[in-house]
Amino acid sequence: MAAAPLTPPLWTTREFSPVTPPVCVLIVEDDYDLAYALQAVLETEGFEARTADSTGCLTLIRRWIPHIVIADIEMPLLNGFEVARAMRQVAHMRLVPIIAHTSLAEEDVTKEGVAAGMDAYCSKSDGPTMLLALLGRVAPVPLGP
Template identity: 50%
Template structure:
C-alpha cells in the first residue's frame, strides 16, 4: 500500500469511551519538547487543556492530572510508545483513557504492536492539525467545545 493511500488517522478500538465535559484534557507524550509544545499550543487554541511530558514524566503527571485522551509518540528513547501505552494501561485510573499513536511511522508499522499495547487510534504526524483535533474530539466524546 502506498503512503498516499494510508488514511491520515483511524480509530482501531471498538471500545466506547466515557463522555467528558469541556475542556477536553489532552496529554501530549513526546520526547521532542519543541514539537510537544507546538502541539500544545495548537490544541490550546482549539479549546483543549493540555499537558506535555516525555515517556518518563507522563506517569507522574497522570497521578496529579487526569487526561481525557493521550497523544503518544511511538519513537522515543528510554521507553517507546508501545511500552508507555502498556504501562499506562496497568494504571487503574488510565485503563479507559483513549490513546492515540501520533507518529511518523506508517499505520501498518504501528498496528500490529499497537492494538495489543492498548492503543486505540492512529494519526500520522505532519497531517493537518484539524485531522488530529477531529480525532481527539471523537475519542473524548461529550458536549462539543463550542456549544
C-alpha cells in the same frame, strides 16, 4: 483515486464516553519543540494540554488524569508502546483513549499499538486538522443543554 478519510479510523470498537470541557490532553513526546507547538494548537482550540516525555508522563498521571493521551512512538528510554502498556496498568488510565501520533506508517505500528492498548493512529504528517477530528471522536463533547 479515493479521497482520504476526514478522520483516521479507530483501532478499537469500544464506545467513548462524553467528556465535559475542557478536554484534558496529555502529549507524550520527546521532541519538545513539537510538543509545545501541539500544546499551543490544542490550547487555542479550547483543550487543556500538558506535555511530558516518556518517563515524566508516568509521574504526571499520578496527580493529573487526562481525558486523552497523544503518544509518540519513537522515544528514548520508553517507546510509545511501553508507555501505553504502563498506563494501562494504572487503574484510572485503563479506559483513557491513547492515540499513536507518529511519523511511522500505520501498518508498521498497528499490531503492537493495539496489543499495547492504544486506540487510534494519527500520522504527524497529517497536521493538526486530522488530529483535532480524532480527538473529537475519542472524547466527544456533549451538545448543548
